[in-house]
Amino acid sequence: DQQVKQNSPSLSVQEGRISILNCDYTNSMFDYFLWYKKYPAEGPTFLISISSIKDKNEDGRFTVFLNKSAKHLSLHIVPSQPGDSAVYFCAASDMTTDSWGKFQFGAGTQVVVTP
Amino acid sequence: DVKVTQSSRYLVKRTGEKVFLECVQDMDHENMFWYRQDPGLGLRLIYFSYDVKMKEKGDIPEGYSVSREKKERFSLILESASTNQTSMYLCASRSPGGQPQHFGDGTRLSIL
Structure with missing residues (x-):
C-alpha cells in the first residue's frame, strides 16, 4: 500500500506560469x-526538502509547502521554464525512528512546460 | 560532488540467468540503497545497506539479494531472472543525519 501518493501523473503548464x-x-x-x-536516462536529483517543523521552504524558483494536518505537501515552481520539463517525485521519511534514511516515494508527476 | 556510478546503463538478460548490477559511490557514504522504478509505481526500495556486510530488506526484496563487501560498492543480484524483473534499477547513497540520497543514472534491465 503506497504511503506517498502523487495523484496527478502529468501536468502541462505554459512557460512563465506557475507549476x-x-x-x-x-x-x-x-x-x-x-x-x-x-530527466529521462538520468537518476533523480535532489531539488528541495522540508522538515515537519516548518510549513514552507523556499529555494529560488522552488517552494515547498507542508500541511501536516492534511498530510499534504506541494511544490510550486515559479516561473516555469522549459528546462523544468521532467518527472518530479515526492518522498517522505520518518527520521525520528528510522535512522537509516529510508524514503517512501510517490509515483511521480510528469511536468511538461510548453513555450 | 557526489558520484554514484552504476556499471551498466542497459542490460539484456534471459530468464533464469543470474544477474549482477554493480554500484559504486565515491563519497564514503555509510548507507546505500537499491530501488526499482516502474511506471505508475514510482521508486520502490529493494534492499539497503547501512555498513559493510550489513543489509536490510526493503519493501520488495523477493527474488533479489545484495552484497556489500566494501564500503563504496553495493551489488544487487537477481538470483534467477524473471520477466517481471524487467525494470529501471536505481542505486543511491547517503550519509546518515537527514541528508538526501544521491542517485546513479540507473540501469535499464530487460529480461527476455
Whole structure:
C-alpha cells in the first residue's frame, strides 16, 4: 500500500506560469520530505526538502509547502521554464525512528512546460 | 560532488540467468540503497545497506539479494531472472543525519 501518493501523473503548464505539484501521505510519523527531479536516462536529483517543523521552504524558483494536518505537501515552481520539463517525485521519511534514511516515494508527476 | 556510478546503463538478460548490477559511490557514504522504478509505481526500495556486510530488506526484496563487501560498492543480484524483473534499477547513497540520497543514472534491465 503506497504511503506517498502523487495523484496527478502529468501536468502541462505554459512557460512563465506557475507549476503546482501535489503530494499526499498517509503515515503521520513522516517528518522529513523531499522533492526529486528526474530527466529521462538520468537518476533523480535532489531539488528541495522540508522538515515537519516548518510549513514552507523556499529555494529560488522552488517552494515547498507542508500541511501536516492534511498530510499534504506541494511544490510550486515559479516561473516555469522549459528546462523544468521532467518527472518530479515526492518522498517522505520518518527520521525520528528510522535512522537509516529510508524514503517512501510517490509515483511521480510528469511536468511538461510548453513555450 | 557526489558520484554514484552504476556499471551498466542497459542490460539484456534471459530468464533464469543470474544477474549482477554493480554500484559504486565515491563519497564514503555509510548507507546505500537499491530501488526499482516502474511506471505508475514510482521508486520502490529493494534492499539497503547501512555498513559493510550489513543489509536490510526493503519493501520488495523477493527474488533479489545484495552484497556489500566494501564500503563504496553495493551489488544487487537477481538470483534467477524473471520477466517481471524487467525494470529501471536505481542505486543511491547517503550519509546518515537527514541528508538526501544521491542517485546513479540507473540501469535499464530487460529480461527476455
